[in-house]
């Protein structure tokens with residue numbers, strides 16, 4: 320179980336908190352999508368969980384252990400249990416697909432160490448099996464920077480499969496992908512949750528994707544939780560609370576089906 324207790328974060332030089340006393344409890348085996356406008360605090364929330372961003376106050380507890388308060392070595396250890404996928408993949412571009420995936424097994428080590436150690440045949444076989452799951456077996460020897468965005472995200476998913484995390488965090492993992500590729504990545508993530516019991520917390524921009532895949536939706540507005548419930552309770556009124564209209568942004572409209580710009584709304 321993941322518990323956030325009164326987590327607050329104000330970035331240096333900012334007046335308004337990015338997160339304002341967030342309390343959240345995620346049961347093992349939930350698939351949580353975090354929605355909110357740009358700047359609502361979604362990235363900050365997800366990144367505080369594994370302390371890529373340091374909260375100013377509050378406590379984060381994962382399976383009875385307080386992540387807040389861990390020293391660097393303990394934090395590396397816990398990060399081995401927590402997988403993460405990013406919008407821009409966070410792979411080592413000049414290295415091969417296989418090396419990137421195999422390194423997932425050493426997620427609790429500093430990166431340079433995981434790469435200087437030779438991988439065992441067993442590690443390589445497991446990395447190949449993970450690549451097979453995402454349909455990229457044939458790309459094992461290719462350099463990551465030769466792949467498309469969707470393929471890179473599949474490599475990142477294979478690395479997570481290799482890591483066998485109990486918790487998967489995602490910071491906009493599908494934001495830079497086209498709709499078909501995004502759905503494919505969400506299906507892989509849903510597979511980790513359904514078939515392996517991985518607890519998932521993803522920050523998403525896409526309301527329709529969140530509704531289609533998550534079991535619970537958290538709405539963030541100005542650093543506070545303004546919605547918490549299953550996808551079928553997320554109606555138009557709830558969406559308006561999560562995405563309040565703002566004169567400055569041209570009146571972007573979010574509907575249950577997804578996001579619409581003003582022009583699309585007019586036609």
Ligand SMILES: Nc1ncnc2c1ncn2[C@@H]1O[C@H](COP(=O)(O)OP(=O)(O)OP(=O)(O)O)[C@@H](O)[C@H]1O
Nearest residue numbers: 330331333337355356357358359360361362363364
């Ligand atoms: N490194 C930083 N330094 C200063 N302010 C920051 C930093 N990162 C985020 N912020 C501010 O904190 C608030 C929350 O940002 P955050 O990135 O968490 O929002 P978000 O909901 O993920 O937005 P987006 O959807 O645009 O990525 C915003 O006001 C943002 O400007």
